[in-house]
Amino acid sequence: MKQNLAWFKKLLLLAGVVFLGFAATLLAMENQIIFQPTQYPEGPWEQGQHDLEAEDVFFTTPDGLRLHGWWLPHPSARATLIWYHGNAGNLSTRWRDLKTLKFLKVNLFIFDYRGYGKSEGAPDEAGLQTDSLAAYDFLVKEKHVSPERLFLLGRSLGGVFASWTASQRPAAGLIIESSLTSARDMAGVMYPYLPIAWAVQAKLDNLSTVSRLDLPKLFVHGTVDKVIPFAIGKRLFEAAAPPKAFYPVEGADHFNLHETGAFAYFKVLDKFIGDHLPPTAAG
Numbered sequence: 247m248k249q250n251l252a253w254f255k256k257l258l259l260l261a262g263v264v265f266l267g268f269a270a271t272l273l274a275m276e277n278q279i280i281f282q283p284t285q286y287p288e289g290p291w292e293q294g295q296h297d298l299e300a301e302d303v304f305f306t307t308p309d310g311l312r313l314h315g316w317w318l319p320h321p322s323a324r325a326t327l328i329w330y331h332g333n334a335g336n337l338s339t340r341w342r343d344l345k346t347l348k349f350l351k352v353n354l355f356i357f358d359y360r361g362y363g364k365s366e367g368a369p370d371e372a373g374l375q376t377d378s379l380a381a382y383d384f385l386v387k388e389k390h391v392s393p394e395r396l397f398l399l400g401r402s403l404g405g406v407f408a409s410w411t412a413s414q415r416p417a418a419g420l421i422i423e424s425s426l427t428s429a430r431d432m433a434g435v436m437y438p439y440l441p442i443a444w445a446v447q448a449k450l451d452n453l454s455t456v457s458r459l460d461l462p463k464l465f466v467h468g469t470v471d472k473v474i475p476f477a478i479g480k481r482l483f484e485a486a487a488p489p490k491a492f493y494p495v496e497g498a499d500h501f502n503l504h505e506t507g508a509f510a511y512f513k514v515l516d517k518f519i520g521d522h523l524p525p526t527a528a529g
Contacts (some may be wrong), residue, residue: 315357468498
C-alpha cells in the first residue's frame with residue numbers, strides 16, 4: 247500500500263513537472279502562437295494585384311515602421327470600408343473576398359499588420375493596436391476619407407483591432423465577423439484540458455471594448471464555426487452596447503461566410519452600410 251502511494255505521488259509530481267514545462271513553453275511562445283503572419287513573397291501577390299487593380303500604398307506608424315496596404319477605389323463609392331483581416335496569411339490571401347466585397351459599392355482598404363506581408367516589424371498586441379490606428383489615420387489624412395462615411399470591418403482576430411480602432415476614432419459603423427471575446431477565452435477553446443488561461447499575458451479583450459462602443463455595430467458569425475465557436479460570437483454580441491444587430495450565417499464555418507451566406511450575406515451588409523450613412527451620402 248505504501249509503495250503504491252509513493253508511486254502515485256511520484257506520478258503526480260512528474261505530471262506536474264510536465265504540465266509546468268508545457269505551460270512555460272506555451273507562454274514563452276505566446277506571440278508566435280497568437281500571431282501567425284505570412285511574409286512576402288508568400289501569397290498570390292501578382293494574381294491578387296492584377297485581378298483587383300489594387301493600388302499599393304505604404305504608410306508609417308508612430309513608432310517608425312513602414313506598413314503596406316491595398317487601396318481599391320470604387321467609381322461610384324457611397325462609403326469606404328477598411329478591412330482588419332484575420333490571423334494567418336497576409337492581405338494577398340484575401341483577394342477573392344475583396345473582389346466580392348466590391349459589390350457593396352464602397353472604396354476598400356486592406357492593410358497588413360507589422361510582420362505580415364510586406365509590412366515591417368514583428369507582431370504583438372500593442373503593435374497591432376498602433377498599426378490599426380495608423381491605417382485609419384492614413385485613410386482620413388491621405389485619402390481624405392470622412393469618418394462619417396467610414397466603416398470598420400474586422401474578421402476573426404481583426405475584429406479585436408477594428409473594435410479597438412472604433413474605441414479611439416470616430417466611424418459610421420463597425421462590422422465584426424467571426425471574432426473572439428478575449429485571449430483567455432480562446433486559450434480555453436484551444437487547450438480545454440489545460441488550465442493555462444489564467445497565465446495568458448495577451449488580453450485581446452474584445453468583450454470589454456465592444457461594451458463601451460456607442461456606434462452602430464453588426465455582428466456576423468457562422469453557426470458551425472470550429473475555430474471560434476458560435477457561442478463565443480453570440481456572447482460578444484450580447485456584451486456589446488446598443489445600437490447593435492446580430493446575423494448568424496447558417497451552416498457557415500470560420501472561412502466561408504461569403505460563400506455560404508451568398509446573396510443574403512451581402513444584402514445584410516449592404517443594408518447596414520446604407521442605414522448608417524449620412525442622409526446626403528445615402529440618397
